Structure formats: C-alpha cells, structure tokens
Amino acid sequence: MSTVHIKPVPVTPAEVIAVARESARVAIDPEAREAMARSRAFIDDIEREGRPVYGVSTGFGALANTFVAPERRAELQHALIRSHAAGVGDPMPKEVVRAMMLLRLRSLALGRSGVRPEVADALAALLNADVTPWVPRHGSLGASGDLAPLAHCAMVLLGEGWVLADDGSRSEAAPVLDAAGLSPITLSSKEGLALINGTDGMLGMLLLAVADLRHLLVMADVCAALSNEAMLGSDRPFQPELHEIRPQPGQALSAANIHLMLQDSEVMDSHRNDLAHAVQDAYSMRCAPQVAGAARDVLAYAETTAARELLSVVDNPVVLADGRVESTGNFHGAPLGYAADFLAIAAADVGSISERRVDRLLDVTRNRGLPAFLSPDPGVNSGLMIAQYTAAGVVAENRRLAAPASVDSVPTSGMQEDHVSMGWAAGCKLRTVLDNLGTLLAVELLSSVQGLQLRQPLIPSPAARAAIAAVAPIAGKPGPDQFLAPVIEQVRHLVQGPALRAEIEAAVGPLR
Incomplete structure (x- = not known):
C-alpha cells in the first residue's frame, strides 16, 4: 500500500x-x-x-x-x-x-x-x-x-x-x-x-497491538504444538469434536491449529499406543487452546472496539451537519482503555502458560525422558536452566502490567475533568506486555526445538521440521553451553516476524 x-x-x-x-x-x-x-x-x-x-x-x-x-x-x-x-x-x-x-x-x-x-x-x-x-x-x-x-x-x-x-x-x-x-x-x-x-494516540496503539497479538497468538499455537510433541504429549485433546461441544470460537481455532501441526510425526506415533503413557497430559499442554483461544476472543472484542472508534467523531466541540456546534464527551477513552487492559490480561496469561510448558520441558522428572535442562551433559553444563529463569521473571512483570490502568482516575483541571480513562497508559503497558510475550514464546520455541532435536532419530512433524530448520542456524544443536542472550534475542525476532509462520504454513497448510 x-x-x-x-x-x-x-x-x-x-x-x-x-x-x-x-x-x-x-x-x-x-x-x-x-x-x-x-x-x-x-x-x-x-x-x-x-x-x-x-x-x-x-x-x-x-x-x-x-x-x-x-x-x-x-x-x-x-x-x-x-x-x-x-x-x-x-x-x-x-x-x-x-x-x-x-x-x-x-x-x-x-x-x-x-x-x-x-x-x-x-x-x-x-x-x-x-x-x-x-x-x-x-x-x-x-x-x-x-x-x-x-x-x-x-x-x-x-x-x-x-x-x-x-x-x-x-x-x-x-x-x-x-x-x-x-x-x-x-x-x-x-x-x-x-x-x-x-483518542488518536490510544486508538493508534490499540490498532498496532491488535495486529501484533493476532500474529503472536498463532505463534503461541506453534509453540504449544512443538512443546506437546517434544514432551511426548497426546494429540487427542485437540480433536475438533471435543471443541465443538464447547463452542468458544477462539478455542476451536487454536485447537485446530495445534491438531494440524501434530500430524505426520514419528515422535507422536512412537507413544500413541504406549500403556505407560499418561492418560491425561498436564493442563499447560492439554488446555493450551482453552487459554490461547480465550485470548483470541478477547482480541475479537478489541478489534470490534477499534473498528467502531475508527467510525467515530471524537473531537470536542463538534460541528454538526446542520451547523450546530455542540460539546460532547466522545473524547473519553474508556472503550479503548478497557480493550487495551483486557488484551494485556489475556496476553499475560498466554505468556504464563507458555512458561509452564518451558519449565516442564526442562524438568527431568516431568519431561518424559529428556535430559535435565535439555543438556546432553548436565552438571558441567546448565543447558536452558537460566532461560527459564528469564521467562519466569518476564511472566512476573507481565502479571504486574496486567493490573488494569482503566480503573484508575485522577481528577484534573479544577475538577472540570473529574473522571479520566487512563487509556493512554493502558496502551503503553499493553505494548510492553506484547513485547514480553514475544520473549516468552521465543524461550518456548527454543526449548521445544531443542527437545525435539534430542528425540532423534525419530522424525518430528512437518511443522516441527520447519521450526528446527529456522532455529538451528541460530542456536545449533543441544551441546556445550553457549552465550544464550543473543540466541534468545534472535529467536524472539523469528517469533515476531512473518518468516517462520510462512515456512510452517508451507509445510502444513494455513494457520488461523
């Protein structure tokens, strides 16, 4: 354009x-x-x-x-x-x-x-x-x-x-x-x-955030699918008929994405009929579409709010078609502040469940046969141990930022403007939450890819192979410890950009 x-x-x-x-x-x-x-x-x-x-x-x-x-x-x-x-x-x-x-x-x-x-x-x-x-x-x-x-x-x-x-x-x-x-x-x-x-600043931030979160929620599904595969999880909870009986639209889309990405995998087939395999996976694995799907529904609400605001006259006073000049309160940012706060809450929770999957991937007592912290030589090497610490710290910050700005108000202008929306503040902190979500998904993507590499010689799903091909040039294979900060940063750019999603879609079909 x-x-x-x-x-x-x-x-x-x-x-x-x-x-x-x-x-x-x-x-x-x-x-x-x-x-x-x-x-x-x-x-x-x-x-x-x-x-x-x-x-x-x-x-x-x-x-x-x-x-x-x-x-x-x-x-x-x-x-x-x-x-x-x-x-x-x-x-x-x-x-x-x-x-x-x-x-x-x-x-x-x-x-x-x-x-x-x-x-x-x-x-x-x-x-x-x-x-x-x-x-x-x-x-x-x-x-x-x-x-x-x-x-x-x-x-x-x-x-x-x-x-x-x-x-x-x-x-x-x-x-x-x-x-x-x-x-x-x-x-x-x-x-x-x-x-x-x-309300132009608030609306601008909301529109940018909607575009960013729409992409990140697809990437959250990618990470959830890869983590489930790396941890020998089940694909049965993502069958479409199980989500038809709870008709939450975002949940159905997220489950469909995850189910699609888990097909044609030797890793999944390796334990499909194993009686020792867990009857039910942990919530962070099994309930991924319920959480990311709920965030999708909040996103739909925010998109509707932003679309209405784009139709709105928010000046004051306004000049009506018949020539009257009337004062109005359309400049009040409550609708946008609420939407930004709701998005921050949803995005913070998507990041929270992502970090729980990372913790499970790294824990030798829960990751179903992977080495501790995904290091082939744990003890001398710490693997991705501290990457999970970083994720935990970011999750904690997002929880603080999820506290709504829109419930606050400080009267101004001699009590003429005695109730304000704090919508700008809601937009600002939402941007930080989404940037943090990109970091959390990067840590999960890195962890799940390394977990799948450690499952070799089993061949993972086409989606996982595309992810491994994208991450391996950045992080290599699991081995001796390396300087992790630049690796996480580069994987974050991969998560936030369009290239990885395009490669996965080329392998499995469109993600929604």
Whole structure:
C-alpha cells in the first residue's frame, strides 16, 4: 500500500498499519477538502456573529466560562498548543506517533472539527516528509483524549517543539521543517483545539497491538504444538469434536491449529499406543487452546472496539451537519482503555502458560525422558536452566502490567475533568506486555526445538521440521553451553516476524 487516500470516511486498520510501519504516503481527496471547508464555514459564521462557543470564543477546561476577545482567538489557539505540550519521559516509538498523526488527520477530514483544509495539509506534509514529532511517554490521561501527546505533534506544525531522530534523539523542529521544504502554519480559531482533542494516540496503539497479538497468538499455537510433541504429549485433546461441544470460537481455532501441526510425526506415533503413557497430559499442554483461544476472543472484542472508534467523531466541540456546534464527551477513552487492559490480561496469561510448558520441558522428572535442562551433559553444563529463569521473571512483570490502568482516575483541571480513562497508559503497558510475550514464546520455541532435536532419530512433524530448520542456524544443536542472550534475542525476532509462520504454513497448510 503506497498511498492512503484520506476521505470524509474512516480509514481502515490496514491503512493505519501501512502509514505507521511501512511509511505509506497520504493524499487528501477533494471530497475531504469540501467536508472540511463546509464545517469551517460554520465556525466563521460563529466568529462573525460573536456567539459564545466553547473552544472558539472561550477558554478551555476549567476556563470554559472565560470569554476571549476576537482579536486574541488566534493567540488562544497557539497558547493552547504550547501549554498542553507538557509531556515528560522517553519518546514514543515512531510507529505510534505516525499512527496518531494519521488518525488525527482522518478525524479532521470527517468534516466535524471546523478546521481549514490547510491544517490537514500540514499534517499530511509531515507524514509524507517522514518528519516525526518527538512525543514523550507521559502526559495523557485519556480524557479529553490524548491532549499532551497530540499537542507535541501540533507544536511541530507551528515550527516549534522537537522532532524525533532515528536514533531516538530529538532536534529542534524549525530547522528540520526548513530542510524538508515545509513551512510552519498559523492557526485560526478552533484549530488548536481540533488538533489535540481526541483518542488518536490510544486508538493508534490499540490498532498496532491488535495486529501484533493476532500474529503472536498463532505463534503461541506453534509453540504449544512443538512443546506437546517434544514432551511426548497426546494429540487427542485437540480433536475438533471435543471443541465443538464447547463452542468458544477462539478455542476451536487454536485447537485446530495445534491438531494440524501434530500430524505426520514419528515422535507422536512412537507413544500413541504406549500403556505407560499418561492418560491425561498436564493442563499447560492439554488446555493450551482453552487459554490461547480465550485470548483470541478477547482480541475479537478489541478489534470490534477499534473498528467502531475508527467510525467515530471524537473531537470536542463538534460541528454538526446542520451547523450546530455542540460539546460532547466522545473524547473519553474508556472503550479503548478497557480493550487495551483486557488484551494485556489475556496476553499475560498466554505468556504464563507458555512458561509452564518451558519449565516442564526442562524438568527431568516431568519431561518424559529428556535430559535435565535439555543438556546432553548436565552438571558441567546448565543447558536452558537460566532461560527459564528469564521467562519466569518476564511472566512476573507481565502479571504486574496486567493490573488494569482503566480503573484508575485522577481528577484534573479544577475538577472540570473529574473522571479520566487512563487509556493512554493502558496502551503503553499493553505494548510492553506484547513485547514480553514475544520473549516468552521465543524461550518456548527454543526449548521445544531443542527437545525435539534430542528425540532423534525419530522424525518430528512437518511443522516441527520447519521450526528446527529456522532455529538451528541460530542456536545449533543441544551441546556445550553457549552465550544464550543473543540466541534468545534472535529467536524472539523469528517469533515476531512473518518468516517462520510462512515456512510452517508451507509445510502444513494455513494457520488461523
């Protein structure tokens, strides 16, 4: 997707990903310009008539009853941006900022914000010139939307504030704009408020997280299948008829994936009729689809919430089609905060059950004939012992991060904004949980692959052979201890990227 066309209709999740991660360009279509011009005409009418309207002729928040003289209203908008760009902390990743800018652009293009098309042009120009504002992590309470992060973006439009460099450092905005051939803009009435009032940062993080977790849940099924195979588990609990009698949709998909990947395996066949084999496997093996499947259902809820938000007008005040300018609470991030928190809970639990399978794989008393810690020479060598320690520490962090942000609220603005969503914080911690989940699945993938290598000369499933072919060049075969940190890091990139899934699907068919 090389160009995303901005129209007076919502953008799609795929378009957000394309701009955020693939540097797709944006182009504002004529009908969007017409929609913005119509809404701006209503604001100009209000200006001429001298009517008091929040954010147009008044102050903001607790200052909403303070009238602002016409000759100072442009100054009001610039002052708003400068005062609200009050964030602190490390910068947000480029992909989050670009997603936020695109979503603010689509919000303006819906024709409900009362801004001139020139303001949207300026945002589009930043995206197309690959100029990314430096947006600090802390500052948003998720109501009135993402004020501080969006204000840091708007500062760059004014030729002020900071721009993010590829190495995470920051530069003054003015020379960067000049080098890109861009000029600062001057805001008119309502336009500063329209640039910062909305849920774009929360929504951008949620959309990125949904895409990431959708992939990671498939990889969780991959890891569960390989671990079951390496531990001589049974494939019987994953038969489709056992999941038809509990019609949870995510569970059925996860079970189907695992069942598919366990077919055509000499390892599985080697114990299928062994009376000494356990009648029932441990929960972490047998219940993998119940946990990952439940996470899939939470993901479906989050996808629905994000899709609705993409349809939404979240500015305040809004310009209705009949010319009325009305205050609204649509900027409140509760729906997005809840969704992000639910995803963090689900992802943390998927990581937790993954770590339990790792522990079982390494424990000589429970791994059904594999050497201790998957070392052919345990004692002198510790094998993957400390990799499990690392996984345990990451699981503990994810459990802390799974505590919901959205149940918190700190009143602000002289009690005018007396209940806030903390949706931005929910999105930030969700990103950390998902990054941690990638690490946990990497440890499980490494462990299961080495366990299967130790089952030779039995030939594992086609899915396992594809995984071994991908991991072996990184980790080698089980043997003398090695520097594990870079191995885990490289396997994590394998888990998070598309290549391994593609190789497995080429071997067994599509995973869902």
